Amino acid sequence: MRLADYCSAEEWKRIKDFADTKETPFLVVDLEIIKQKYEELTTCFPMAKVHYALKANPGKPVIELLRDLGSNFDIASIYELDKVLATGVEPERISYGNTIKKAAHIKYAYDKGVRLYATDSKADLQSIAENAPGSKVFVRILVEGGETAEWPLSRKFGCHPDMAIDLLVQAKLLGLIPYGISFHVGSQQKDIAVWDAALSKVKYMFDWMRLEEGVILKMINMGGGFPANYISEVNPIQVYAEEILRYLHDDHGDDLPELILEPGRSLVGxxxxxxxxxxxxxxxxxxxxxxxxxxxxxxxxxxxxxxxxxxxxxxxxxxxxxxxxxxxxxxxxxxxxxxxxxxxxxxxxxxxxxxxxxxxxxxxxxxxxxxxxxxxxxxxxxxxxxxxxxxxxxxxx
Ligand SMILES: Cc1ncc(COP(=O)(O)O)c(C=O)c1O
Known part of the structure; x- marks a missing residue:
């Protein structure tokens, strides 16, 4: 491999000088690179809200850096929630993106001020209604992408779009706010076209909810999936953004819904x-x-x-x-x-x-x-x- 394909001479010197003073094994995380990646992503998607997927690297300096850069956070558990809140991040900047959660944990997050929850099942929706009344919910749908993602996330999360529609209707009846739809095309996703297919499903659901149920959905959460630079070649984030924004404009015209991105790997890898x-x-x-x-x-x-x-x-x-x-x-x-x-x-x-x-x-x-x-x-x-x-x-x- 060629080192120059993975970091600049200046970045390498910074890491190497530091590493030479320490005994192996250890990981060195260069926060300057995360800052660059965040700025690159927000330049590519100026209209989107970034909710950093904390699971990728929950280090306190990473949270503090992204907090100061204005990022929001996606948490998978109340333990991640506590870590983020401990750095002074306001609960309005946090989404609870795991569809598998104990009732007591939903209540804990609600009591701490979290008002945005992912779901993909009736039982979880019911539990959110009981323990986080009046909150916004987004339903995660099953999408393709397992074949072309190096770390696929298919099957375990999400539900069929028809079921997602039932859940959004049910959410309203339960006093929740049916806010939007999410998907995750699989981590280290190399085929940009899978976002097109996922967004088409979302568009169909937005239309159905408006025309058949009188519910205006507000948000699309496009999850993670953007790649990091490993051995096999990947497109730069600019190419992902150009294509995905084109799909979005094709579907929604100039009036895009609120967009959320939940990058993990691509921000910190x-x-x-x-x-x-x-x-x-x-x-x-x-x-x-x-x-x-x-x-x-x-x-x-x-x-x-x-x-x-x-x-x-x-x-x-x-x-x-x-x-x-x-x-x-x-x-x-x-x-x-x-x-x-x-x-x-x-x-x-x-x-x-x-x-x-x-x-x-x-x-x-x-x-x-x-x-x-x-x-x-x-x-x-x-x-x-x-x-x-x-x-x-x-x-x-
Ligand atoms: C709900 C959710 N959002 C975002 C991510 C981050 O994905 P990636 O690391 O591919 O950006 C994950 C990864 O598992 C996830 O489960």
Missing amino acids: ESGVLVSEVVLISRKSRTDLKRWIYTDVGLFQGLIETMGEAIKYPIYTEKMDNKEAEGSVVLAGPTCDSTDIMYENANYHLPHNLAVGDRLYWMTTGAYTTSYSSVEFNGFPPLKTYFIGCGKEEEKN
């Missing part, structure tokens, strides 16, 4: 570099063509999205700079669980002269790493995170 060290290099037989490279991070220290070799992180080592010959490798973690193998079939190559103790830099690891890291598996501590840039230098956990 590229801000992170996971710094690890080679613990062991071996071959399984005298003639084995592949070297096994065991590192001090694995699936349980933040690399869970390599499961099924789904997310393919770019991996850099300084020995690549000397144009050393490379050979194919299997990359595995340090625990004694045999599922702790990151890449066996993805055809990763690393320099032949890679040695025990060399550092491996896992690029684009700012999203869905620390929050997935295990607490104590095999005794290994959770992945340490340092935040740099924007005047911060802070260690989490």
Whole structure:
């Protein structure tokens, strides 16, 4: 891989200078990059409200940065809610986007002032009506996209549009405000056309609700799905925005509904570099063509999205700079669980002269790493995170 494809020389120097003073493994998150990404996104979608999906990286400095930049927040649990509120974010800036929630948690969020809830089932809607009376609800629909997303979110969330219409009608009868419709086309979604198909369903539902039920829906929540820069090529966010805005204008003319975006991966993914060290290099037989490279991070220290070799992180080592010959490798973690193998079939190559103790830099690891890291598996501590840039230098956990 070419380092220059993943960060500028200036960004790399900032991260490297910091990383050289620390013992592996750890994640460095550069807040300057998140700031750039936020500004890029809001420039591309000036009319949309950004609700950062906290699950991607719930670090306090990330929340504080996005709070100051004017972002809103999408939470999946009351624990995330507490983290956001603790930084002084007003509850009006928070949506409760998980469709699976305990009645007591809905009440907790309501008591804290949250008034915007996602739902996709009758029982959850009923519970929102009872525990968060008068709130705005948006119904999440099932959409296509599972085939072309590297981390699909299909099936578990959302309901058929016909059922979503029933829920919106029911919401009004229950004293809630049927506010809008949401979807998520799958994370790291590479096919922009899936937004077109999803938005067509939304348009049909907006029309139906207005003409048949006399209800004017106000909002479309387009979820997340925008990509980060991993190994395989993706379009820039500007291309996503141009296409998606064209679909929206085709459907709604100049009078667009309120738009919400819930980016996670695309905002924070590229801000992170996971710094690890080679613990062991071996071959399984005298003639084995592949070297096994065991590192001090694995699936349980933040690399869970390599499961099924789904997310393919770019991996850099300084020995690549000397144009050393490379050979194919299997990359595995340090625990004694045999599922702790990151890449066996993805055809990763690393320099032949890679040695025990060399550092491996896992690029684009700012999203869905620390929050997935295990607490104590095999005794290994959770992945340490340092935040740099924007005047911060802070260690989490
Ligand atoms: C409801 C919801 N919104 C937004 C996101 C963020 O998606 P992404 O990281 O693809 O931007 C997720 C991811 O799981 C989600 O479940």
